[in-house]
Amino acid sequence: MLNRLLDGFEGKLTTSKYAKLTGSSHDTALRDILALIRRGILVQNPEGGRSTSYSLAARPQTND
Numbered sequence: 001m002l003n004r005l006l007d008g009f010e011g012k013l014t015t016s017k018y019a020k021l022t023g024s025s026h027d028t029a030l031r032d033i034l035a036l037i038r039r040g041i042l043v044q045n046p047e048g049g050r051s052t053s054y055s056l057a058a059r060p061q062t063n064d
């Protein structure tokens with residue numbers, strides 16, 4: 001799933017889309033997403049409720 005997000009996922013990522021794309025249950029999708037948020041990989045977008053969506057966290061700039 002992370003590769004798909006890094007390769008230019010179109011639209012907003014929701015738990016329903018995550019579950020459908022990974023073949024998991026809604027509950028498993030939510031647990032996975034929350035784990036990715038805790039690790040700083042995903043962030044929750046400002047809109048909430050039924051419109052809750054997630055996106056990749058901004059990458060830190062490096063001097064390479």
